[in-house]
Amino acid sequence: MTTILIIEDDMAIHSLLKESLELNEFQTLSAYSGTEGKLLFKQSEIDLILLDLMLPGMNGEEFLQEIRLNSAVPVIVISAKNDQESKLELLMNGADDYITKPFDVKELLARISIQLRHATKTSVNSMEEMQYQNIYINLDTREVKINEETIHLTGREYAILLLFLENPQKVFSRANIYESVWNEPFFDSDKTINMHISNLRNKLNIADTNYIKTVWGIGFKFD
Secondary structure (H helix, E strand, O other), X not given: XXXXXXXXXXXXXXXXXXXXXXXXXXXXXXXXXXXXXXXXXXXXXXXXXXXXXXXXXXXXXXXXXXXXXXXXXXXXXXXXXXXXXXXXXXXXXXXXXXXXXXXOHHHXXXXXXXXXXXXHHHHHHOOOEEEEOOEEEEOOOOXXXXXXXEEOOOHXXXXXXXXXXXXXXXXXXXXXXXXXXXXXXXXXXHHHHHHHHHHHHHHHHHHOOOOEEEEOOOEEEEO
């Protein structure tokens, strides 16, 4: 059974999330602070995290930063912050999706389904490992190494890297990347894709090689 960790200190919202998820046959674990969430994450097999930001003790941003050091588990941030800068900053720091309060439960369930479907698709279709020049990926553990040095990618960055490695030299438009990785029609601005590509480039730069080439007027390719 799929296990979702809810980290939310508002009792009413937490209860709503827990009830809605369990009605849809998800197993849930409950945490009411970032510190408690971190402990449960270490002790349990978690498939997805729903994360509030304004938490007692360790806040949501700190929690996200901690788990992204060694895990690519999907994280959906649920927050009252609705400005574009906050959303982009959270996505840059490792969130896989972002939904603002108040939220529609059906929309949230759809977003959860997309994240889980993508994670399952990656697992089912994968070999045990993949290597391209000096980039090595263990597809079971999702560990990525360059020249034997581990690099830590978010779920989106990992999915984009796999897309490129499975199709070297192929030119992808921003819409191609979005629809392949997000598994939904492209309706966002170019900023989202550009941000993820920029972050991935920076993390791959430890090899002193510019793997991701910009094809002006079209998109990107991996070379």
